Amino acid sequence: MLEPYIDAHSHVWTPDVAHYPLAAGFKVDDMKPPSFTADELLKLCRPSGVGRVNLIQMSFYEFDNSYILDMIKLYPDRFVGTAIVDPLSPAPDKAMAALRPKGVRAFRIQPRYGKAPPARWLGPAGYDAMFAEAARTGAVLSCLIDPDGLPEVDRMCRKHPESPVIIDHLCRIGVNGMIRDEDVELLCSMAKHPKVLVKVGAFYALGKKSPPYTDLVPLIERVVRAFGVRRCMWESDCPFQVVQHKYDESVALVRDLMPAMSPADKAWLLGKTAEKWLFTA
Numbered sequence: 001m002l003e004p005y006i007d008a009h010s011h012v013w014t015p016d017v018a019h020y021p022l023a024a025g026f027k028v029d030d031m032k033p034p035s036f037t038a039d040e041l042l043k044l045c046r047p048s049g050v051g052r053v054n055l056i057q058m059s060f061y062e063f064d065n066s067y068i069l070d071m072i073k074l075y076p077d078r079f080v081g082t083a084i085v086d087p088l089s090p091a092p093d094k095a096m097a098a099l100r101p102k103g104v105r106a107f108r109i110q111p112r113y114g115k116a117p118p119a120r121w122l123g124p125a126g127y128d129a130m131f132a133e134a135a136r137t138g139a140v141l142s143c144l145i146d147p148d149g150l151p152e153v154d155r156m157c158r159k160h161p162e163s164p165v166i167i168d169h170l171c172r173i174g175v176n177g178m179i180r181d182e183d184v185e186l187l188c189s190m191a192k193h194p195k196v197l198v199k200v201g202a203f204y205a206l207g208k209k210s211p212p213y214t215d216l217v218p219l220i221e222r223v224v225r226a227f228g229v230r231r232c233m234w235e236s237d238c239p240f241q242v243v244q245h246k247y248d249e250s251v252a253l254v255r256d257l258m259p260a261m262s263p264a265d266k267a268w269l270l271g272k273t274a275e276k277w278l279f280t281a
Helices: 038-048 066-074 092-102 125-137 147-159 168-172 181-192 214-227 247-256 263-278
Strands: 005-011 050-056 079-083 104-109 140-143 165-167 196-201 232-235
Touching: 005 038, 005 196, 005 232, 005 263, 038 050, 038 247, 050 066, 050 104, 050 263, 066 079, 066 092, 079 092, 092 104, 092 125, 104 125, 104 263, 125 140, 125 147, 147 165, 147 168, 147 181, 165 168, 168 181, 168 196, 168 214, 181 196, 181 214, 196 214, 196 263, 214 232, 214 247, 232 247, 232 263, 247 263
Parallel strands: 005 050, 050 079, 079 104, 104 140, 140 165, 165 196, 196 232
Antiparallel strands: none
């Protein structure tokens, strides 16, 4: 039997750059830690009750998703993937369609890939094709953005209301140490779109950036109230969570340190939401 929790967001990579070469512009020294393989991740997460993980394509590999695809094939009961396709390529929607049967359930998007500023980062035509493909298949578009990227997501969600979208890392609110009320309100306003979800995690990088992370509880509670727990999913953002902190410290914030949240709500946040949106084909 698999452990009950699901980590909605962890990166993996391998020091075997002969079989899995790095993308242009990246070097081995950029890989910190030097190794964080799928096996290393499983050894780390399973003692905390996490049995399944959504693997996020690492920037080291850019648009070559080979490593996560191979790990999904090796552990099909434990992993699904979030791949990256080039939004500026001639047919990113066709690339999405080709990856779906291989266990890819989501696609990471961010301003850097479209080479446009946050105010118009979803302007390239390829993103319209990707949103249309997401609406057609149920693939999720996973946004790595700051609050200044939300207006563009709002625009595209109005244009493509059937496209599932996830905002990663609580929209990185608090990454500079300050949790601004206007940023939280902007994120919560996205709850008006029924298919917008939020990943609740990367606690090591937000607010005081120190376990037990209880300074983030008010932010998490506001977001969960706005979206409903069935549109919020916990994530670790490993291996970055464990560079200086521990994996279980991230799990424990939700599992043990949010007394206002019911056990049923914690079950959704720690697994059932990710299962519904990412592990159900």
